[in-house]
Amino acid sequence: MLIQREAEAREEELRLAAMTEQQRREHAALRDIPDAYPDAWEDDYEGDVLRGRILADISHAGEGELLTDDAMENEEQTLLEKMCSHHQKLWGSKRDNRTRRDRTQILVDAFAAQMGPMTSAYIDWQHDTKEDGLGKLFNHAEAAVVEDIENVYVVDLFSAYYSKVPIVEGDTYIASALVRQGLIPCAAYRSTVAITVRTLEVFRSLQLRCPRLGIQAFVRALCDIHGAAPRPYLTTQFSxxxxVYLAIRAKAHARVQTALGRDTPNWRLENACPACMYKLENETPIPLPFLATIDGNNSLKRFWRREREEFDAGGKAVPGASKERLDNRVAPGDYYLSHEDVDKWSKEGLEDLMRGFVPDSEVEDEGEGCTERWQNMKEDATARAYGMYDKTGIFPALCRHGFVLVVVDMIKSGELAKYGFAVTAHLVRVLGELGLGYDIGCKFGKMVRMHPALSKLAADNNLRALVGAFHGHAHNRRCQLSNLATYVSGMGLEDLEGCESYFSKSNALAATTRYATAFHRQQAITTYMKHTDTADAYQGLSLLLANKYRRALKIKASLPLLRQTMASMGVATRSVFEDWLEKEKTYLASLTKEPEHETLQMEYYQKLVNLHDHEERLNQMNGVETPFIPAPQDTTYAQAAAQTRRIETQRRHAGEVHTKTLAAVQDLEIRLGVGPRWVPGDKEWEDTAAMVTNRRYQRALDELEGLVVARMFELSKVNMSDTGYKLRKHIAKALQARSKGVKSALDTYNTAAAALSPPRTPLTWDQIVDYAFLADFDLLREGREDIREEPWAQPGGRLAMDQHFKLLRADEEIARLNLEIPRFVTYMADEEEFLIHHELRLCNEGNPTLAHQVWLQRRDRSRFNIQHLERLVKLSKEPRFTASLIRGISVNKDRHVPPPSPDDNDIEMPDVQAPEDAPIAPPHEEGGVDPDDDRGDVDVDAVADALEHILRITT
Known part of the structure; x- marks a missing residue:
């Protein structure tokens, strides 16, 4: 840009030199050149104006005055501001008819053209200020050639001032020159205002820790610090x-990933969680090798900017046109799935996915779900789009340790099935077989297994089991027996409720994203997710693993108590509890339908009653026992003909209904083996009539019984030990919501009981609420099966059965943790060696600035490793700890690097100082073995050497 400017100046100089004296005077008068600059005006005046030393004399009315160099030092307005102000005085205010829709896009395009040089300048600035960090603003080499100086208004944390920013040789743009000095411009090409990097970094860090903090609040806080009045344009400039600052950071991160060979598609997803995905050699296979959880969150909505409502030709109000500005930016990174990928899994997009695929067999629909009890499982509720919102929330997937895997936006809808399908398909395609937690897993699991496109995906990837979907305690008891994680083999102690805890933190973003643009909302969500992965989930990973291990050990310690309970109950083996669970499942399933033979008899009886009614109506239509009614005198022929046609149509319809009913009666007679057709007075007729009379009562009793029994079982879960407060509240809310169903069933029962002969005593709501044990539920003796004496229905039996399944899951949890802990230990060591290797490599290749970026990434990652090792070493001293803290060998060879050469010691590398109290001791005292350790023969020296090696690399 500077070279182009110099070339234009030389051309102008040659053109002016070729002018005559008269042409020069006319040109000077045309351009308002003042008399103070005679013949040499082109050398002095123009240069002073362009460099901002004086103001341009653009008026004949004395509006502007020439200022000396000393006066210009105190001038607080730039040349552009003076010229704009003078122009408005001469011509008055004029309406700007341009639209604002393309202004953002123009600004985006202008910065995008300069993003490469700006990123290079930012990397150079970080390297030049590595000693002082953010404490140093302006820095350029003493030997650098200064080509120009820009007068810029600098906004810092505690001050705001004019400063002369040098433009050194090699700067392609003014914007990149400002970035090289630690300043981020507010305009694309000729910025007169710049904000320091440390100010933007402070805001970025504060907002990530407190997402409710918005730009407007921070800018007003700066105004308070500086003693200035808040202005609306200040927020725009800061935004x-x-x-620009976030885009530069994203570009710098992308360069580092490219230098490390981590720029392949889906690399972040494949390496999102060290404990889940950093597999080692010679691992013992476990069922459901990867566990994840998905859910929708409607808190992060975004209002849709639209014009006022319009009215169509029929006078109906329709939404106005969109007022969204043009902005083609997308959030950096690969957290988001595109809308196109999601729409492929809608009903309209499945045709392309299924072309040429023929499923082998149909998947049987197993069990009953809770479709009518959950709003996000109702199609009519999820199909409606919200008129006022463009984005109605997010639908993320998290691993069991809280790392975000992928996320999609819910657009003008609720939790549609296509969001779950798209996320599931992407995870299966990249990660393979997995267990999936979803609050509507009872229905979603069947939808996934029956989905032909997902079946095709499983067949293409040779997956034994595509996905198992499970849910938590909030569903009814019958649904829990099939889908609750406690009763699913391979799940461990995972409750699959990670999304709820994540949403409790991310909901704070709603305050700053509700009215943001589409890009700014997605940028805020992506930045927050990346921060939670690197700063929250990774920081707490060792603590989470340790807590899970201790919880599993605590449950395993209850095995002697369970054996005592079994002895007192006369239970020989723990396999009996498996039979009890199947009996409970069979009992609850029997309450949802009647015996088939009784159902056919009552249906046959009802069809006979209907056939008798249809015969009587048909006989009346045919004129039997129908008195003749003459037409009124004033009836015309057309009216009489229309009435005749109407009667004939009714007679034809009655005949058709009679024929269909007769065919149904004949079909039921064949299925029941009925000889002579039943008629009123027959024994079968009377018995079945009584059965139909009691049917309504029995069905009402079955429904009430199922709800009350399930409620009592769930109450036992609330009062069970080791049930946390949050889970208790969750179950209590679910019970409260289902109380409406119990009340409705109670009303139906009382109505049916009153119709019996003799009538039954009605029940009250207080009686239902007071039922705490099945022994108190006297109504069960009138049911088809009295379960009050069954061992699995007793409180002690139920506690023992649940404890049995908890012990099974605890064993699975320890087996999974024995894989995850060595993975994490190996990951920390491999990652440190890998980053140090490439840091040295880049230094040897003469790229110290990019090597410094690798060091920054290593510093951010390794700052938590000391805490991780402390927690894991402390965990290893627990009795019955069976995991290994010895470094293993990863299956993925990407992080395997050769040992450092002697020449690498000559490379100057930044150090990360370890705390003085960093642990350097092995898990047990040197030279001895913990007497409480029941792990058998363990090479303590090998453990000590491994930990010392990890600590040496980390520090």
């Missing part, structure tokens, strides 16, 4: 600079 522009902040977007």
């Amino acid at each position: 522009v600079a902040f977007d």
